[in-house]
Amino acid sequence: MSTDQSLGDPTPPDALPAGGAFGNPNAPTDQPTPVRRQLTIEEVLASAKLPEKHARVCLRADLQARHDDLIAQLAAMVNAQGELIEDPEASAADVSAASRAQALNDELAAVRREMTSAMWFPLFRGLSTDELAVFNKRHEPKGDGADMTDYNVQLVAACAVEPTMSVGDVKALRKKLGARAMRELTNTAHEVCARGGVDVPKLPASLLNLTRQ
Structure with missing residues (x-):
């Protein structure tokens, strides 16, 4: 499969000039460059579709609000480099930033699953x-x-x-x-x-x- 075809290019390969869309700069100048045929009005009217x-x-605005809140909490836990911010005054008994972030992320994943089932x-x-x-x-x-x-x-x-x-x-x-x-x-x-x-x-x-x- 050619690159143009794989990317969904609607132009038939044989409608392009030799060498690609911009032609072959090394092609003999005495040979005419093939051009793409213009569609007739009848063909346009037959194929055109409205956008x-x-x-x-999301039908669950409550879930959207919770989703946005969790995102905000997670964003507040990292610095500009995306690294977790640890509280230097936290005691050993306190929940670590990593554990807190994991809990928020798990809840966020659950909320997203619920939102997916409530999409229209x-x-x-x-x-x-x-x-x-x-x-x-x-x-x-x-x-x-x-x-x-x-x-x-x-x-x-x-x-x-x-x-x-x-x-x-x-x-x-x-x-x-x-x-x-x-x-x-x-x-x-x-x-x-x-x-x-x-x-x-x-x-x-x-x-x-x-x-x-």
Whole structure:
């Protein structure tokens, strides 16, 4: 498998100039460089899809608060070099910093397991350019500093596809979910509408070696 193919490059290998994307500098100048064929409008319309993204929502705000508190406690136990700070006045009977850090880390792992089982990943799909224009004309408040609450509720309902949500559903969620969870839903709805296209995502560095084997 070639490197380009392993990284998910959508360009067919035979559509690139010889020598790679930038051509072969040593190729004879009297030979034309192959170029990639432009898609027709019909092909674009047949293949184009609206942006989609899953929101990541923790339904247990109490666990999120405990998670953040444990992280803060652990951060306070290390110096700028990441080394544990020992209390020079601690007696032999006191719990060591290492033992305390281990206990906090164990609790943090347990909280994360609970959070994982309480995660919700609703799918959002962006509105088309024309749909968004109509939506904004109907729902976007006028004036600087206007209250965007109703607009955001309407947008979340309009973009949610798995599961679908009515405006009433979103309002009900506002009464049950914390501000962080609702912000995640709102931000995801805005993102899929604001981005008219998407870039081919790069693989995480930790996976690159696997694709090259």
